[in-house]
Amino acid sequence: MPVTIALQQIPEEFRESIAGHWQDFCRQAQAENIVVPSNTETLQALFKVWVCSDFFLQKSLREPAVCSELIDSGDLLRQYQSAELADLLHSAMTGISDEVVLMQVLRQFRDREMMRIAWRDLMVWADVKETLRDLSDLADACIREALGYLYRHLCKSEGVPRNAEGREQHLLILGMGKLGAGELNFSSDIDLIFAFQDGGRIRGRGKISCDVFFTTLGRQLIRVLNDTTVDGFVYRVDMRLRPYGSSGPLVMSFDALEEYYQYQGREWERYAMIKARPITGDFIEQDQLTALLHPFIYRRYLDFNVLEAVRDLKSQIERKVYSKGMEDNIKLGPGGIREIEFIVQSFQLLRGGQDQELQQRNLLKVLQRMEERGLLPDMGEQIYTLAQAYLFLRRTENHIQEFEDAQTHDLPVGELDRLRLAWSMGYAGWDLFVADLDQIRAFVTACFVAVIASSEGKTEEGSVTTSLSDVWGNQLNEAAALAVLINAGFDDADEVFRVLIQLREGMARRVMGNQGREQLDRLMPLLLTELVNSEHDGDTLMRLIHLLEAIVGRSVYLTLLIENPQALTQLIRLCSASPWIASQLVLHPLLLDELLDPCALYAPQRYQALLEELEQRFVGIDDTDLEWQMEALRQFRQGAVLRVAAADIAGAIPLMVVSDYLTEIADVILHKVLELALMQQSVSSKKVYADDFAIIAYGKMGGIELGYGSDLDLVFLHDQTKGERRDAWFARLGQRIIHLLNTLTPSGVLYEVDMRLRPSGESGLLVSGLQSFSEYQEQEAWTWEHQALVRARVIAGSERIATGFSKVRNRILARRRGKKDLQQDIAVMRRRMLQEFGCKRAGKFDIKRDSGGITDIEFMVQYGVLLWSHNHPELLQYTDNINLLEQLALAGKLAKKDAVFLGDVYRSYRSRVHQLTLMEESSVVDEDEFSDLRQGVIRIWDKIFN
Secondary structure, three states: HHHHHHHHHHHHHHHHHHHHHHHHHHHHHOOOOHHHHOHHHHHHHHHHHHOOOHHHHHHHHHHHHHHHHHHHHOOOHOOOOHHHHHHHHHHOOOOOHHHHHHHHHHHHHHHHHHHHHHHHOOOOOHHHHHHHHHHHHHHHHHHHHHHHHHHHHHHHOOOOOOOOOEEOOOEEEEEEEEOOOOOOOOOOEEEEEEEEOOOOOOOOOOOEHHHHHHHHHHHHHHHHHOOOOEEEOOOOOOOOOOHHHHHHOOEHHHHHHHHHHOOOHHHHHHHHHHHHOOOOHHHHHHHHHHHHHHHHHOOOOOHHHHHHHHHHHHHHHHHHHHHOOOOEEEEOOOOHHHHHHHHHHHHHHHHHOOOHHHHHOHHHHHHHHHHOOOOOOOOOHHHHHHHHHHHOOOOOOOOHOOOOOOOEEEEOHHHHHHHHHHHHHHOOOOHHHHHHHHHHHHHHHHHHHOOOOOOOOOOOOOHHHHHHHHHHOOOHHHHHHHHHHHHHHOOOOOHHHHHHHHHHHHHHHHOOOHHHHHHHHHHHHHOOOOOOOOOOOOOHHHHHHHHHHHHHHOOHHHHHHOOHHHHHHHHHHHHHHHHHHHHHHHHHHHHHHHHHOOOOOOOOOOHHHHHHHHHOOOOOOOOOOOHHHHHHHHHHHHHHHHHHHHHHHHHOHHHHHHHHHHHHHHHHHHHHHHHHHHHHHHHHHHHOHHHHOOOOHHHHOOOOOOOOOOEEEEEEEEOOOOOOHHHHHHHHHHHHHHHHHHEEEEOOOOOOOOOOOOOOHHHHOOOEEEHHHHHHHHHHHHHHHHHHHHEEEEEOHHHHHHHHHHHHHHHHHHHOOOOHHHHHEEEEEHHHHHHOOOOOOEEEEOOOOOOOOOOHHHHHHHHHHHHOOOHHHHHOOOOHHHHHHHHHHHOOOOOOHHHHHHHHHHHHHHHHHHHHHHOOOOOOOEOOOOHHHHHHHHHHHHHHHH
């Protein structure tokens, strides 16, 4: 009865054959005194697995004891723990006497576990991730145990291989492809690369070289795993991914590998190496090999050349697919597994050098990181759908291979085979299954095209782009070229033609690779077409030319602009609006990455988001890698400031918010700089006084009014009450902070730092004690130093020092002062500044320094705080001029109309200075531009001081 019930649960087309196989199984089991299963649920599962897997069926009929043991053991019902397969095989290897027994044990163990994995997969008792993990763990265990046995026996006969330091060496085996990623499919080859640490000879009987030793060991391992015996094989071993392929040496030293990948490694090998994982060797050897390969795989810059390489690889695969009629191959065919792999691996190679969270071997984990990072903003939730498509295709792949343990990815063509594949996947029939499969494959292809397919597109014969391509390519005489440029809308066609000739001839004389020339030839018509379609002035092309001259040696940046039309559009828009931005891009081409997402480009982040972004940039950077830490800080600042400038130009944020953004960027950076400096200091001196140090900002930074080119006015304070012996420690800490901020690196200077506002100026100590600072402010500081204190605030460091500084600042600012003396001090200082820094050019007005300008407003605000804060402590709450003007009005010390007027003028002045900075112009304008506003400021100044 249980058998009859179980048979009714499988498709009618298979019932007769499965009933016959059951009888054969029972006869064989009876002959071997094996009790057959009689439980209905067990029989239902067994018959389903038999229908879906000839591999399992034939193993059951030949060795019913193995099938029965699997069922009785309970292993089919549970998920293996981590390393359990390795432990099981290690136990099975106990007492092996020779290589023949080794090969037998490996094959029998492999078959038993493959039967278990197939059962759990087909019954959906294991999800796809568990199936792939178990298949990979099984391969790892077989490789390690076989190698361990062979290594020990070869050492007995030839001696132990050791490196130059005398430490024992091992054969390092890199698992490649899906094995390396822990995603092995059911009947996969295993792609391996063999390596060893050092050369030299072995002090054994034959005194053979390490190279010969490990080559012999590698050949033995391949034979043990790959050769077919009466028990079958363990794994088909493929060594063609090694350097030089089949013609290369079987085993290479680390030095030889490094040289090969540095000078001869090809793009497809970078793809292969993404998933490379050391399976054998000790941890030191594994780490050394991984570090050696890392620079080859991941570039520290955005590598858009990978997209073209992917297209080339995809084209080669497509030619193979269509020439051999492989359209129904779910791995290589349209919408197959390989297209998903290409999408993911392209992003890894493109951005992995900068985002170490993408340096994962497992595809699903990388997809998750891509979603978290928003790397495919146009795809939205499609990344999740892409992950589900991948799992569906991988499960289908395993079910196809579980038919006969055959390495195939082709959909079946026979009616019965199609039925059992559909049924194994949970569908009642083939049509239902293939309808979902086709939908999934179409979705995958759409994603692939969106991410990988060329953004350049096709141009129709006679189109503007085609004509401009002829102009750039020197295919037309001058008259025809000028006609094309005029027709395209260039008003200054003669100048454009001259500039293009100059660029083309200049590039021809430069040392450029073929790829760089081809990329430039592709980019220029697109750039010229985009110029035609955009609003630009006559200088925009020259700014773009300067940028091209800076990046043409790095074809990756040319590819970025070719591959991303929106980036090219934003580039022209920003370069047209701001020569300062154009200059920043010339100096720091990495900023081109910011153009890829216009939504993010014109929406700069606030403090918390900035903090999170900066912390993310430091993920994976070694604590001792000062060079890369400094580069990460600079790249973060440049990107963040560019986003502010872009939003400013677009009018997306008002003036006051521009300064807020720029100040918050500096705030975040100073917090990180102090953290890094303390870390370096503690490593060198083993002492940490983090709770006794603080950074104080003055000037524009303190007043939350930073501009694009502002430097940082800083003062460092420490707690000096715990002994003078720590002064030198804090002095070194201050030096480290300055070094991190203003050292020139390939990415430029982080911030210029001005420390002249510290007590006693340039002659004073770099780091002052809080008590000494207080005494200096009380007894020695000039009025102008107290003025500067108005805009001082704590940026980073000890809360206790911050509290102490605030008390000193409030006490000094709230001191009672004589009105006339204060007026005289400030007026004298102002006259001196005008004499030294005021604009002497007739008909011109320096917005910052001249009478009626920014400095006058700042001095009036500082005068008010110093004169009246002893009776109005609310004046001590703020460090920015706008809020202080409002407080002075509320306190009745400044007429409300004057406060409002000065606030409006101050905003107008600063807005114009921002604009001039973005245009790379000084703060000097025609005196007529702000004539009325200027006179109004002078009127209020005279009312206060005269």
